[in-house]
Amino acid sequence: MIVDPLRFLLDFLAFYSIYLMLSLSLNLEYGMTGISNFGKVMFFAAGAFVAGALVVRLVAPLAGLDPSLVYDLSKYKVYNVMLATEVSRFFASSPGVALATLILTLALGALFGAILGWLAAYPAAKLKEDYLGITLVVAGELFRIFGRNYEPLICGSLGVSVPDPFAWVPAPAHDLARTAFMLAVAACAWLIVDALDKSPFGRLARAIRDNDLAAEALGKDVAKVRLTVLMIGSAIAGVAGGLYAFYTGAVSADDFTPVRTFIVWVMVVMGGAGNNAGAALGALIYLGVDRVLTIVKHSIPAPFDVNYLSYIILGVLLVAMLMYRPQGLVPEKPRPLLVSRGAELEAARGGGEEVSKGARA
Amino acid sequence: MLPPEVIYDAVIVSNLVALLSIGLTLTYMTLKVPNFAHGDLATIGAYVAITAYELAGANPYLMMPLAFLVPAAYSLATYLLVYKPLWRRGANVVTMMVASIALEVATRSGMHVYADVMREAYKTYFRGVMFDDVYLPLGGLRVPGVLLTSTLTAFAMTLALYLFLTRTKFGVAMRAAIENPSLASTLGIDVEKVYAFSWFLAGGLAGLAGVFMPFRVPTDPEVGWLMLLKVFAASILGGLESVFGAVLGGYIIGVTEVVGIYALSKPPISISTAYRPAIPFAILILTLLFCPKGITGVNWRSLLRRGEER
Numbered sequence: 001m002i003v004d005p006l007r008f009l010l011d012f013l014a015f016y017s018i019y020l021m022l023s024l025s026l027n028l029e030y031g032m033t034g035i036s037n038f039g040k041v042m043f044f045a046a047g048a049f050v051a052g053a054l055v056v057r058l059v060a061p062l063a064g065l066d067p068s069l070v071y072d073l074s075k076y077k078v079y080n081v082m083l084a085t086e087v088s089r090f091f092a093s094s095p096g097v098a099l100a101t102l103i104l105t106l107a108l109g110a111l112f113g114a115i116l117g118w119l120a121a122y123p124a125a126k127l128k129e130d131y132l133g134i135t136l137v138v139a140g141e142l143f144r145i146f147g148r149n150y151e152p153l154i155c156g157s158l159g160v161s162v163p164d165p166f167a168w169v170p171a172p173a174h175d176l177a178r179t180a181f182m183l184a185v186a187a188c189a190w191l192i193v194d195a196l197d198k199s200p201f202g203r204l205a206r207a208i209r210d211n212d213l214a215a216e217a218l219g220k221d222v223a224k225v226r227l228t229v230l231m232i233g234s235a236i237a238g239v240a241g242g243l244y245a246f247y248t249g250a251v252s253a254d255d256f257t258p259v260r261t262f263i264v265w266v267m268v269v270m271g272g273a274g275n276n277a278g279a280a281l282g283a284l285i286y287l288g289v290d291r292v293l294t295i296v297k298h299s300i301p302a303p304f305d306v307n308y309l310s311y312i313i314l315g316v317l318l319v320a321m322l323m324y325r326p327q328g329l330v331p332e333k334p335r336p337l338l339v340s341r342g343a344e345l346e347a348a349r350g351g352g353e354e355v356s357k358g359a360r361a
Numbered sequence: 362m363l364p365p366e367v368i369y370d371a372v373i374v375s376n377l378v379a380l381l382s383i384g385l386t387l388t389y390m391t392l393k394v395p396n397f398a399h400g401d402l403a404t405i406g407a408y409v410a411i412t413a414y415e416l417a418g419a420n421p422y423l424m425m426p427l428a429f430l431v432p433a434a435y436s437l438a439t440y441l442l443v444y445k446p447l448w449r450r451g452a453n454v455v456t457m458m459v460a461s462i463a464l465e466v467a468t469r470s471g472m473h474v475y476a477d478v479m480r481e482a483y484k485t486y487f488r489g490v491m492f493d494d495v496y497l498p499l500g501g502l503r504v505p506g507v508l509l510t511s512t513l514t515a516f517a518m519t520l521a522l523y524l525f526l527t528r529t530k531f532g533v534a535m536r537a538a539i540e541n542p543s544l545a546s547t548l549g550i551d552v553e554k555v556y557a558f559s560w561f562l563a564g565g566l567a568g569l570a571g572v573f574m575p576f577r578v579p580t581d582p583e584v585g586w587l588m589l590l591k592v593f594a595a596s597i598l599g600g601l602e603s604v605f606g607a608v609l610g611g612y613i614i615g616v617t618e619v620v621g622i623y624a625l626s627k628p629p630i631s632i633s634t635a636y637r638p639a640i641p642f643a644i645l646i647l648t649l650l651f652c653p654k655g656i657t658g659v660n661w662r663s664l665l666r667r668g669e670e671r
Contacts, residue, residue, distance in 0.1 A: 030455070036455045036458065038462070123646075123649065123650060126650065127649060127653065129454050129458075130395050130454050130455075131597070131649055131653060133395070133455070133458055134395055134590075135645070137590065138590055138593070138594075138642045138645050139642075139646065141638070142643070145635070145636060145639050145642075148635070149635045259466060262463070265459055265462065269459060303478055303481035304474045304481075305473070305477065307470075308470040308471075308473040308477075309474065311466050311467065311469075312470045314463075315464060315465075315466045316467055318459070318460075318463040319460050319467075322456055323446060323460075326456065
C-alpha cells in the first residue's frame with residue numbers, strides 16, 4: 001500500500017494539533033489541578049457543534065444562498081451538503097470572510113466550551129473525584145443525546161457538513177496552509193498552558209491538587225482556581241472541537257462518545273500527568289499507533305475490525321502503565337515551590353547548592 | 362392507563378438494573394471505586410448464553426450457571442490482577458477509575474472481536490441476536506416469559522443475598538470487613554478474601570442480568586455498556602452503601618425511565634423516544650447535586666418533622 005508521505009505528514013500533524021490541545025487541557029485540569037474530568041468529550045463536542053450549527057447559517061446571506069433552504073429546517077436537512085459546498089465556493093473567492101468566519105467560529109467554540117466548564121465547576125466544587133467523574137461522563141452523554149436528537153442544532157442523527165475556510169488557498173498549498181494554521185493554534189494553547197504552569201497560579205493549582213484542605217487553610221480560594229482551570233481547559237477543548245469540525249468537514253453527534261475522553265486520558269497518563277512534555281509525548285504515541293493502524297488495517301487479514309484490536313491494546317497498555325509506571329513516560333519533575341531571599345543568601349554562602357540549582361531550572 | 366407492554370418493560374428493565382446495581386454497589390463498597398467495566402460483565406454473561414444458543418440451540422435459561430460463573434471469574438481476575446495491586450500500593454481513586462475505564466474499553470472491544478471471530482468461524486449471527494421468548498396467556502394478556510423469569514431471579518438473588526449477609530458467618534464477616542476493614546482484620550477476618558468474593562459475586566449477578574437481555578432487545582457487544590450509566594444512576598440513588606438501596610434504586614430508575622418516556626412521548630409533550638436514556642442521566646445528576654448520599658441517606662424523619670412544625 002502506497003501512501004503519499006507528505007499527505008500523511010500533513011494529516012498526522014493536523015490530527016496531532018487537535019489531540020495535543022485535548023491532552024494539554026486535560027493535563028491542566030487533572031495533571032496540574034487534580035480535577036478528574038471524565039467528560040472531556042463534551043467540551044470537545046461543544047466546539048464542533050458550534051462550527052456545525054453556525055458556519056453555513058452565518059455566511060449564507062453573504063454568499064447569497066436561498067434563505068428558504070437555509071432557515072427552513074426540513075429543507076436544510078436535505079440540502080446542507082450542497083449549501084456547505086456553496087459556502088466553500090464563496091470562501092474560495094473571499095479569503096477575508098473565510099478567515100473572519102474561521103476565527104469567529106473558533107472563538108465562539110472557546111466561549112461555549114468555557115460556559116460548559118463554568119457549569120461543570122459547580123459539581124466539581126461539591127463532589128468527590130469519583131462522583132464528579134461519573135457526573136461528567138453522564139453530562140457528556142446527555143450532551144451527545146441532545147445533539148443527536150435536537151435537529152435544529154446539527155440536523156440530528158444525520159449530522160451536518162462544514163464548509164472549508166481554506167477553500168481560497170490554491171490546491172498544492174491548501175493542506176499545508178490548513179495544517180500550519182492548526183499547528184499555530186495548538187502552539188498558542190501550549191504557550192497558554194505553559195505560562196499558567198510556570199506562574200504563581202500554576203503553583204497554586206499544584207498545591208490544591210496535592211492538598212486542597214491545606215491550600216484552603218492558607219486562605220486560597222480553591223473553588224475559584226478550579227473554576228478558572230475548568231473554564232480555560234474547556235475553552236481549549238472547544239477550540240480543538242472547532243478545528244476538528246473544519247478539518248473533517250462534517251459534524252455528527254455520534255462521533256463524540258466517551259471513548260474519546262478515554263483516549264485523552266490514555267495520552268495524559270501514558271505521557272506523564274503534570275507536565276506538558278508528557279502530555280505532548282502521550283498524544284504523539286497515541287496518534288502514531290492510531291494513524292499507522294488506520295493505514296495498514298486494510299492489509300491485515302483479520303475477520304474483525306482492527307480498531308477494536310487497537311482499543312484492546314490501548315486499554316491493556318494503560319492498565320500496565322498505571323500498575324508499573326504510574327508517573328508516565330515523562331515523570332513530573334519536582335520543583336522547589338519557594339526560593340526565598342533567605343535561601344538565596346544561604347546559597348550565596350555556599351550552603352544551598354540544591355536550591356539555587358532548582359531556581360535556575 | 363398504561364398499556365401492559367409498558368408495564369412489562371418497566372418491570373423487566375427494573376429487574377436487570379437492580380441485578381446490576383447490587384454488584385456495582387458491592388464492589389464500590391469494597392474498594393470505593395466505581396467499576397466502569399461492570400456493564401461489560403453483563404455482556405459476557407449474555408454472550409455465554411448467545412454462544413450456546415447459536416451453536417447448539419441450547420435454552421438460554423439452562424446456561425445461567427455458566428453465565429454466572431464466566432463473568433464472575435473475569436471480575437475476580439480483574440480484582441486480583443489489577444485493582445488489588447493498585448489498592449495495595451495506595452493508588453488514588455482517580456487512578457483506579459482510569460484503570461476501570463481502560464478495562465471497560467478493552468473488555469468491550471474484546472467482545473466485539475469475539476462476536477466477529479465467532480460469526481466468521483460458524484457463519485451464524487453473533488450481533489443483533491434475540492432469543493425466542495414464550496408468551497404465557499394470563500387472564501387474556503400475553504405475558505412474556507422473561508418478565509416472570511427475570512423477576513423471579515431478581516427476587517431470589519436479593520433474598521439469597523439478604524439471608525447470606527445476615528444469617529451466615531461468612532456473610533456477617535463480609536459486612537464487617539466492608540464496614541470497617543481494619544477492625545475486621547484485627548478480629549481475624551481475611552479482608553482481601555472477602556473483597557475477592559464480593560467481586561466474584563458482582564460479576565456473577567451481572568452475568569445473570571446479561572442472560573435476560575437478548576429476550577428484550579437485539580443484543581450486540583455494546584449492550585452492557587449501554588446499561589452502565591443507568592446502573593450508576595440506580596446505585597447512586599440507592600446510596601452506594603447498601604445492596605438493598607441498590608435494589609430500590611434499580612426499581613425507581615427502571616420504572617421512571619420506561620413510564621417516564623412513555624408519558625413524555627405522548628401529547629401534549631411528544632418528545633422523541635430517543636431521549637429515553639436522558640431520564641436516568643438527569644436523575645443521576647440531580648441526585649448527586651442535591652442528595653449525594655442517595656435516598657437511603659436522606660434523613661426522612663427529620664424532614665417529616667420539619668414539615669409538621671410548619
